[in-house]
Amino acid sequence: MNLRERMHGTDDAGAVGIPTAAGPRTLAELRRSGEELTSAGDRAVDKCLSRTEARQVHKITQDTGE
Amino acid sequence: MIFKGPIQKLGGGHPGGNSVPRTLPKLCGSDVELANLILGLETLNGQSTGHEASQALLREIRGVPRRGFYASRCSCPSGSACTCGFNPQDVGRRFLLSNGGAAYIDLNHLELCTPEVLSAYDHVVASRSMLVIAQQALAAANARLPPGQRLLAFANNSDGEGHAFGSHLNWLCTRRCYLNLFERRLQYLLSLATYFASSIIFTGAGKVGSENRMPRVDYQISQRADFFERLVGKETTYNRPIVNSRDESLGVDDDMARLHVIFFDNTLCHGSSLLKVGVTQIILAMIEQEILPSPILLDDPVEAVGCWSHDPSLRTSMPTVGGRDCTALEVQRTFLESAREFVASGRAEGIVPRAEEILALWADTLDKLESDVDALAPRIDWVLKKTLIEKAMMRHGLEWRDPQVKYLDHAYSSLDPDEGLYWACEKEGGVEMLVSDAEVERFLHWPPEDTRAWTRAQLMRRWGNGRIEDVDWDLIRFRVSHGRWEERRTLRMENPLGYTKAATSHIFSRTLSLTDTLDLLEALETRPPENTVEVAPAIQGVGAVKCEAKDHSNPERRFDS
Numbered sequence: 001m002n003l004r005e006r007m008h009g010t011d012d013a014g015a016v017g018i019p020t021a022a023g024p025r026t027l028a029e030l031r032r033s034g035e036e037l038t039s040a041g042d043r044a045v046d047k048c049l050s051r052t053e054a055r056q057v058h059k060i061t062q063d064t065g066e
Numbered sequence: 067m068i069f070k071g072p073i074q075k076l077g078g079g080h081p082g083g084n085s086v087p088r089t090l091p092k093l094c095g096s097d098v099e100l101a102n103l104i105l106g107l108e109t110l111n112g113q114s115t116g117h118e119a120s121q122a123l124l125r126e127i128r129g130v131p132r133r134g135f136y137a138s139r140c141s142c143p144s145g146s147a148c149t150c151g152f153n154p155q156d157v158g159r160r161f162l163l164s165n166g167g168a169a170y171i172d173l174n175h176l177e178l179c180t181p182e183v184l185s186a187y188d189h190v191v192a193s194r195s196m197l198v199i200a201q202q203a204l205a206a207a208n209a210r211l212p213p214g215q216r217l218l219a220f221a222n223n224s225d226g227e228g229h230a231f232g233s234h235l236n237w238l239c240t241r242r243c244y245l246n247l248f249e250r251r252l253q254y255l256l257s258l259a260t261y262f263a264s265s266i267i268f269t270g271a272g273k274v275g276s277e278n279r280m281p282r283v284d285y286q287i288s289q290r291a292d293f294f295e296r297l298v299g300k301e302t303t304y305n306r307p308i309v310n311s312r313d314e315s316l317g318v319d320d321d322m323a324r325l326h327v328i329f330f331d332n333t334l335c336h337g338s339s340l341l342k343v344g345v346t347q348i349i350l351a352m353i354e355q356e357i358l359p360s361p362i363l364l365d366d367p368v369e370a371v372g373c374w375s376h377d378p379s380l381r382t383s384m385p386t387v388g389g390r391d392c393t394a395l396e397v398q399r400t401f402l403e404s405a406r407e408f409v410a411s412g413r414a415e416g417i418v419p420r421a422e423e424i425l426a427l428w429a430d431t432l433d434k435l436e437s438d439v440d441a442l443a444p445r446i447d448w449v450l451k452k453t454l455i456e457k458a459m460m461r462h463g464l465e466w467r468d469p470q471v472k473y474l475d476h477a478y479s480s481l482d483p484d485e486g487l488y489w490a491c492e493k494e495g496g497v498e499m500l501v502s503d504a505e506v507e508r509f510l511h512w513p514p515e516d517t518r519a520w521t522r523a524q525l526m527r528r529w530g531n532g533r534i535e536d537v538d539w540d541l542i543r544f545r546v547s548h549g550r551w552e553e554r555r556t557l558r559m560e561n562p563l564g565y566t567k568a569a570t571s572h573i574f575s576r577t578l579s580l581t582d583t584l585d586l587l588e589a590l591e592t593r594p595p596e597n598t599v600e601v602a603p604a605i606q607g608v609g610a611v612k613c614e615a616k617d618h619s620n621p622e623r624r625f626d627s
Binding site: 039040041042043044045046047048049053057058059060061062063064065066 | 114
C-alpha cells in the first residue's frame, strides 16, 4: 500500500485506513471526529493544567542556541 | 514529458552551456536542540538551569567521544578573552554506536544529530529515534535528581521570551549548485527563500504569542519566523538569515557541498516532518538541475515569513517580484505544479526516494489547507497545537495571554511521555503515522544502511573501546597496535554516499584485524561514479542523455571545515 492509497485509497468505504498508533482509521472517521480526534489531547491538556507547576513552566527561560 | 508553464530551464550565461548539470542524491542530516531546565534547582541570580540540565541529559547518553581540538570547559580566567580552545557550541560530543548519530551540548542545550539518511521517510524515523534516546536520557537523569527537582526537556525552538534555538537540516548538493545559489545565479537563492517562507503552512510547529520585537499576536504558525532578519548570511544566533550560507562541508569531497538550513521548526507530527524534508529534497533537486522551481519570487521573503506566520487564517497576501500579491498557499501551489512535472519527467529518480508519495501528501495537504484546515490536525503540528489550545481555552475560560496557555504551548512538545500533548495524541491514535514504531525501534539499534553512517557505527562497535582515538562525521582516527609500538591511522570517509552496507558487508562479515579492516576500507572506491544521472526523454526536446558533469567551480577553492 503506497502513501496515496493510505491517504485516499478506499477509505470512505472503510476498506483502507490511515495508519495510526491505534490502528488504521479511515479518513472519514478522522474527519467525523474532530472532537474525538483530540480527546486524548484534551485529557492530557486538563492533566497539565491541573499540575501545580502550570503557572511556573510558562517561563522556561533558555539560552539562545544554534 | 516536456516542461512548460512555470518551469524554466535556465541556459546561457553559464559555462555549463546546454549540458545538464550533475546531480546528487539528496542525502540529509539533521539536528535538534532541546529546551532543557531543572525545576526546583536554585541558581545564582535566577540564571537559566540549561547548563545543569543539558549536562545531566548528556551524561545518560553513551557513545564514543569526539576529542578533536576542543576543551570540555573553558579554563581561561574569568572576564578575559578565551584562548584555551573551549567551544561552548560543541561540548562533550559523542557518536552513538547504535545508529551512527551524535549527541552533544550546544550553548547549554542538549543537541541530537541524526545519522545521514537518503530518504525523507528515514529522516522521520531517525529524528524520532533520537527523540526516544532523549526521552530515555530524561527518565534516567530524573531518577538521579534529588527530591524536589525535576528535569524538563522540550522539542521546540523558542522559550517565548526572545531566545531561539535551532533544529537544522543539511543537504548534500554539488559544488556547482552551491555556487549558483550563493555566488552566481541568485534567482535560485530567492526561489529557495520563497519556498522556505511559504512552506511554514505545513512545516510550522505553532507558537503562542510573538517575540523579538515583532507585533503582538495571539497565535502564529511558526516557532522561528519572528527570528529571521536577513535573506542570506552565515549567522545562526543573531541576524538569522532565511537561507544560511555557512559553507561547512563535514568532509564531503571536492565537488560536493553541504547546504546548511536553519530555517525550519522542529516538528513532531510525521506529516510535517516528512513534508519538510521530502518537499525540500525535490526543490533542491530542481535547483541543482538548474530548473527554477517556481516563476514566483517574493519581493521580501523576510517580511513575508513574518506576516504569513502571524496569520493562521492563511489569507494574507505578500508582494512578489512581478508585482502580484500572493498568499503562501498560492505560492506553494506553483512549486507543487513544477515539482509534479519534474518528478514525472524522471529527473528525481535516484535523487529523491519515494518522490511520488511525497508529492501526493503535499498536494493533499495544500488542498486541505484551502478547504478544511481542521482536517490537518492529525498531520500538521501548528494545526494540532492550535486545536488543542483553543478547545482548552473554551473548557477552562482562558485567554491567549494567560500563562496557562503559554504553558500548554510548551507542554505540546514536552519529551515527557506523561506530559507531552503531542505524545498523548499519538498514543490515542489521533495522529497520522507515516513510519512505524518498529522502524523507529530499528534505528535505535542500527544505523542507516545506505550512507557512511553504516561504517562509522560498525567501526565504533568493534573498536570503540580503546582503539578509537577520535571520531567525527567524516573520519575516524585509530591507535593501531603493532606489538610494542602503536601507529596512528586515520580513515577518511569524505563521501557520505560511500561506505554503505552494500559496499562494506564483505569486510564486516569477516573476523579481521583492525589493520586488515582499514586496509580494505581504504582500498574501496567510494567516489560516486561520474555522470551517472539518466535524464528522462524529451526535456525541452532533448532525448535521453547521459549527463556530462563538468566542474565549473574554482579548483583552488577549499572547504571551510
